[in-house]
Amino acid sequence: xxxxxxxxxxxxxxxxxxxxxxxxxxxxxxxxxxxxxxxxxxxxxxxxxxxxxxxxxxxxxxxxxxxxxxxxxxxxxxxxxxxxxxxxxxxxxxxxxxxxxxxxxxxxxxxxxxxxxxxxxxxxxxxxxxxxxxxxxxxxxxxxxxxxxxxxxxxxxxxxxxxxxxxxxxxxxxxxxxxxxxxxxxxxxxxxxxxxxxxxxxxxxxxxxxxxxxxxxxxxxxxxxxxxxxxxxxxxxxxxxxxxxxxxxxxxxxxxxxxxxxxxxxxxxxxxxxxxxxxxxxxxxxxxxxxxxxxxxxxxxxxxxxxxxxxxxxxxxxxxxxxxxxxxxxxxxxxxxxxxxxxxxxxxxxxxxxxxxxxxxxxxxxxxxxxxxxxxxxxxxxxxxxxxxxxxxxxxxxxxxxxxxxxxxxxxxxxxxxxxx
Amino acid sequence: xxxxxxxxxxxxxxxxxxxxxxxxxxxxxxxxxxxxxxxxxxxxxxxxxxxxxxxxxxxxxxxxxxxxxxxxxxxxxxxxxxxxxxxxxxxxxxxxxxxxxxxxxxxxxxxxxxxxxxxxxxxxxxxxxxxxxxxxxxxxxxxxxxxxxx
Numbered sequence: 413x414x415x416x417x418x419x420x421x422x423x424x425x426x427x428x429x430x431x432x433x434x435x436x437x438x439x440x441x442x443x444x445x446x447x448x449x450x451x452x453x454x455x456x457x458x459x460x461x462x463x464x465x466x467x468x469x470x471x472x473x474x475x476x477x478x479x480x481x482x483x484x485x486x487x488x489x490x491x492x493x494x495x496x497x498x499x500x501x502x503x504x505x506x507x508x509x510x511x512x513x514x515x516x517x518x519x520x521x522x523x524x525x526x527x528x529x530x531x532x533x534x535x536x537x538x539x540x541x542x543x544x545x546x547x548x549x550x551x552x553x554x555x556x557x558x559x560x561x562x563x564x565x566x567x568x569x570x571x572x573x574x575x576x577x578x579x580x581x582x583x584x585x586x587x588x589x590x591x592x593x594x595x596x597x598x599x600x601x602x603x604x605x606x607x608x609x610x611x612x613x614x615x616x617x618x619x620x621x622x623x624x625x626x627x628x629x630x631x632x633x634x635x636x637x638x639x640x641x642x643x644x645x646x647x648x649x650x651x652x653x654x655x656x657x658x659x660x661x662x663x664x665x666x667x668x669x670x671x672x673x674x675x676x677x678x679x680x681x682x683x684x685x686x687x688x689x690x691x692x693x694x695x696x697x698x699x700x701x702x703x704x705x706x707x708x709x710x711x712x713x714x715x716x717x718x719x720x721x722x723x724x725x726x727x728x729x730x731x732x733x734x735x736x737x738x739x740x741x742x743x744x745x746x747x748x749x750x751x752x753x754x755x756x757x758x759x760x761x762x763x764x765x766x767x768x769x770x771x772x773x774x775x776x777x778x779x780x781x782x783x784x785x786x787x788x789x790x791x792x793x794x795x796x797x798x799x800x801x802x803x804x805x806x807x808x809x810x811x812x813x814x815x816x817x818x819x820x821x822x823x824x825x826x827x828x829x830x831x832x833x
Numbered sequence: 834x835x836x837x838x839x840x841x842x843x844x845x846x847x848x849x850x851x852x853x854x855x856x857x858x859x860x861x862x863x864x865x866x867x868x869x870x871x872x873x874x875x876x877x878x879x880x881x882x883x884x885x886x887x888x889x890x891x892x893x894x895x896x897x898x899x900x901x902x903x904x905x906x907x908x909x910x911x912x913x914x915x916x917x918x919x920x921x922x923x924x925x926x927x928x929x930x931x932x933x934x935x936x937x938x939x940x941x942x943x944x945x946x947x948x949x950x951x952x953x954x955x956x957x958x959x960x961x962x963x964x965x966x967x968x969x970x971x972x973x974x975x976x977x978x979x980x981x982x983x
Contacts, residue, residue, distance in 0.1 A: 784983075
């Protein structure tokens with residue numbers, strides 16, 4: 413096995429020192445602002461890795477529009493890596509990125525080849541995404557096309573003299589209302605796809621959902637499956653602070669962030685991508701990013717892994733393993749198997765409107781606040797289900813707002829709605 | 834015997850704009866409109882303008898609902914409604930837009946005038962109009978057509 417890259421090495425070293433690595437979702441359009449943002453994150457009181465989040469033009473390969481925006485000074489919602497080019501991106505990284513501060517490009521592209529080519533040439537340490545996780549929720553690109561482009565991109569990374577660390581985004585499908593077993597299965601399947609294309613250093617992901625005990629069980633199940641299915645790779649686990657409808661109050665937003673830190677520590681993850689309380693309203697400033705990172709690092713420093721009550725991980729582990737096995741037997745490669753599994757509905761993202769998603773599965777939130785299947789469609793899970801009949805627009809809205817309402821209540825009453833386990 | 838009131842389901846085309854990748858708003862509106870008795874064709878996220886136009890020409894809906902929350906609505910949707918209104922078959926169809934239409938929060942209401950001028954029949958801004966979905970529902974309220982069967 414080759415030595416790990418410096419992104420993986422930094423995360424492993426921090427973990428050995430008992431520190432959770434925290435990371436922002438940060439992107440600014442100009443070279444100066446992006447560099448200033450990374451420096452502020454590096455010099456914060458938290459153990460961090462840096463993030464360059466690209467803008468939405470770059471995400472869809474509309475680099476001409478990104479170039480025009482740079483020329484005319486029109487603000488973009490991220491850093492256009494391809495439009496700034498290798499020179500511009502190096503100008504951001506030079507003297508900033510290093511073994512103690514590796515930098516990841518976050519993007520959201522279903523067709524990432526051009527972007528990854530630029531990131532490799534500029535000396536970026538890591539990137540993320542995946543053929544399913546950046547196709548079905550955010551694009552109209554056919555799944556087969558996305559899978560082909562991601563395969564070429566992985567081949568390119570693997571052939572490079574200093575390959576990128578690659579994180580799957582499979583643990584966050586639509587941000588909410590996707591039960592843990594599918595998030596865990598997709599995260600592992602996308603990492604297996606990366607490995608099939610020669611990537612040797614990966615991270616598997618899980619996004620915080622609606623119940624801390626269920627989420628801890630999911631992250632523990634994810635780590636067990638990754639250990640079994642990613643043998644021979646360098647890998648670690650990353651948790652995302654909730655990606656759905658965010659609390660409006662500052663105290664509610666920090667409460668949700670605090671739970672995600674406890675999830676990462678108790679689940680045994682090594683890295684956490686945080687959200688800032690400002691995000692519900694607008695793009696956060698550098699100072700708001702730093703304050704969220706320092707808050708998360710402080711919570712992590714005092715969090716005890718055994719403290720929160722956790723569900724039993726076995727049921728999620730078994731359900732995810734069954735989904736993975738049903739998928740990989742469909743075709744000789746993981747890429748083709750993913751396409752076939754979605755075509756058959758064995759993999760199915762609840763509520764996802766993409767044409768290559770079967771759209772038969774439905775999920776909800778039960779009385780205890782846990783995510784549950786109401787109708788798994790053709791996904792191979794066992795059990796009795798409530799059926800989809802009860803979910804109308806009012807129920808959907810209530811479920812989408814579950815975390816926001818629950819955590820905003822802290823401000824009014826000093827406690828959350830749910831005290832039940 | 835008095836004829837039973839007949840209600841023809843409203844044909845609704847639900848869409849967003851090319852740059853908008855958000856999905857939950859479209860999922861919610863489809864459920865809501867179906868509960869109100871509409872037949873809904875939901876085109877999903879990042880909808881190309883040509884696809885909206887071609888679907889509208891083939892389907893001849895009673896109502897086109899454009900839902901967008903990424904803050905580019907005031908830019909992209911002008912191109913969309915201009916293209917729709919260029920076709921005589923779509924000159925009279927009701928076209929409404931709602932969501933977060935710019936990146937200025939409550940100040941987004943300043944786009945309403947230009948969107949109406951561009952060809953929309955109604956504009957709902959989420960940050961200033963808490964009852965926006967109620968007003969959408971009013972638009973699709975069933976109007977019974979008296980049957981004439983013997």
